[in-house]
Amino acid sequence: MPLELVETIADLRSRVASRRPAGLVGLVPTMGALHEGHASLIRRARTECATVVVSIFVNPIQFDRPEDLERYPRSLDVDTDLCRSLGVDLVFAPTVAEMYPAALECRVEVGRLADHLCGRYRPGHFSGVATVVLKLFQIAQADRSYFGQKDGQQLAVVRRLVSDFNVPTTIVGVPTVREPDGLALSSRNQRLNPEERRLAPALFHALHGVQAAVAAGTTSVDDLKQLASRHIPADSRLRLEYFEIVDPVDLQPVARVTGPVVAAGALWVGTTRLIDNVMIGV
DSSP: OEEEEOOSSHHHHHHHHHHGSSOOOEOOOOOOOOOOHHHHHHHHHHHHSSEEEEEEEGGGGGOOSHHHHHHOOOOOOHHHHHHTTTTEEEOOOOOOHHHOOOOOOOOOOOOGGGGTHHHHHHTTTTHHHHHHHHHHHHHOSSSSEETTOOOOOHHHHHHHHHHHHOSEEEEEEEOOOOOTTTOOOGGGGGOOOOOHHHTTTHHHHHHHHHHHHHHHHHHHHHHHHHHHHHHHHOOOOEEEEEEEEEOOOTOOOOSOSSSSSEEEEEETTTTTTEEEEEEEEE
């Protein structure tokens, strides 16, 4: 069947219900500006599900800076063409009014999982993420939902959301897709000018250096952080917002690496904020 573009909640529910007898329904939530990272989620869903739904919605309540919301790339026609080429069944592209017909009185609050990493620097962000994701789960009623591991804190929050609220969907984390120089694919990468793009892999190099140091026996987090900072070139266009090493479940900082951890960072490259993470010891 050809791809169907759906703009209302009622229509999506109806179309998903009609397809459910064919087998599992998979949901890939996105904010559009799709790239190969999103494509990897869609391909995974396509191999596991009879029906694949891709949502494309730039969620205003997860942006802590109005200018970031305004600048977020939007390319629905191009995104829809990519979805069509990957065999997506339904693209759900609602308006803000459709998703939020009235001012929200109820929101999902996120606790300790948002205390560190991006949550420390983006107040309210993960509440906005958790709220819209819960809405999408309720709307699509998917059996499986696919998220990229690049947004590691988001993935942890979504897993806990599903557990805490008994949402009947299985969360599937899909590995980060990278450029040949290590830069994690992101919709924000298209904001980088050529010189900024050359500098952007610095965060990955820092993460990779820490990963190698742990493998070689370094366990002190202070030492690992100092090592990471040395991988960031002294350039006025670069600003390391944070670099932390946390446990992989509650995302709380650790002093020493004695088991599996997540190393994660956020790097400003010019006016573009990039994030990345790696699992260590897993």
